[in-house]
Amino acid sequence: MGRPKVKPSESALDKMLGEASWLLSHAEALADYGRKEEVLGELQRAAKCEEQVACWLDAAKREKEAGVHRVSAASCYEQLGEYARAVTLLRAALSAPLPDDYQRGVEQQITRCLAQAHKELRRASSRTRCKSVEPDLSGQAAATS
Amino acid sequence: MRTFEWAIEDIVAAHPNLYLEHCAVMAVALMSQQSASPCEFAVECEGFSPPALNGETTFRLQVSWSEQTALKAQRVWQTEQPKSIVERASVALTALLFAKLISDGQMRVTREGDHADYWLPQARCALEVSGTENPRVLRRRHREKIAQVLSNPLGWNGYVVVSCFSARKGVILWSYHEQEVKENGSS
Numbered sequence: 001m002g003r004p005k006v007k008p009s010e011s012a013l014d015k016m017l018g019e020a021s022w023l024l025s026h027a028e029a030l031a032d033y034g035r036k037e038e039v040l041g042e043l044q045r046a047a048k049c050e051e052q053v054a055c056w057l058d059a060a061k062r063e064k065e066a067g068v069h070r071v072s073a074a075s076c077y078e079q080l081g082e083y084a085r086a087v088t089l090l091r092a093a094l095s096a097p098l099p100d101d102y103q104r105g106v107e108q109q110i111t112r113c114l115a116q117a118h119k120e121l122r123r124a125s126s127r128t129r130c131k132s133v134e135p136d137l138s139g140q141a142a143a144t145s
Numbered sequence: 146m147r148t149f150e151w152a153i154e155d156i157v158a159a160h161p162n163l164y165l166e167h168c169a170v171m172a173v174a175l176m177s178q179q180s181a182s183p184c185e186f187a188v189e190c191e192g193f194s195p196p197a198l199n200g201e202t203t204f205r206l207q208v209s210w211s212e213q214t215a216l217k218a219q220r221v222w223q224t225e226q227p228k229s230i231v232e233r234a235s236v237a238l239t240a241l242l243f244a245k246l247i248s249d250g251q252m253r254v255t256r257e258g259d260h261a262d263y264w265l266p267q268a269r270c271a272l273e274v275s276g277t278e279n280p281r282v283l284r285r286r287h288r289e290k291i292a293q294v295l296s297n298p299l300g301w302n303g304y305v306v307v308s309c310f311s312a313r314k315g316v317i318l319w320s321y322h323e324q325e326v327k328e329n330g331s332s
Contacts, residue, residue: 017253018253022161022164025164028164029168032229064300067298072256099298099300
């Protein structure tokens, strides 16, 4: 699954936009083929690329496009289970002047990611509790034996 | 009516910013159920006419494929859901149309939640792509996609391409839509 060469005349921003697009479409193809491990790797690369693109678009005063690419990066992180990172990017995307319908979609995505992050926190907390209880139990066992 | 014949594999080199090989394979998986290579579609354009058509708004599209792609396509039905095959096949036909008939037709993709959004950055247009195997839902699907493309977050004008892979007759509706200009001059 190699990729065609990009024309040398393309600007760094265009090249990065193209790279992000290729990685996203490649991740989709890998998902279609059921190659889950590779999908995650490609999504990770696509997310990083989209974040970089968004930053450069901001610098080029293309804020709306930056917002769209932040949402794209966030969608990759959401799929990767990195909900906190997704929420940060989605909140940043909302600072761009995007249409109401689109903003509502982003807000729903934030709610969804926060719910997942909350579940993650509960799981992590219960794991921590289990770990802190375990030495006490072993201590008790040693004392009683 | 003009007829164009192109190979579906041409989309891979024509769109360097997209990985489209699997879309080409899925298009062949569907088209080879209807006919041997090439498979014919009646294309109806609305709101624009590609320069090569000299003002005409309909043409015949014959899509061919190689033996190698046909072999890959045979395996697709064992592993893929029919719905995703139709979706990917529609992306392949759309990529073929833009590569061959629109000079600034290079496509890119972003993600929004769990779905893909397509863009034509050089033309500053959004693009909605859809497909069906049921001719009865074709026009309705097209109307839905027009509303979607015009609500794109960048406020760009947009193209809609809806492909129908029907055993009776392949049809593609390809339209261009401009944002309404509001009274204060913004779109």
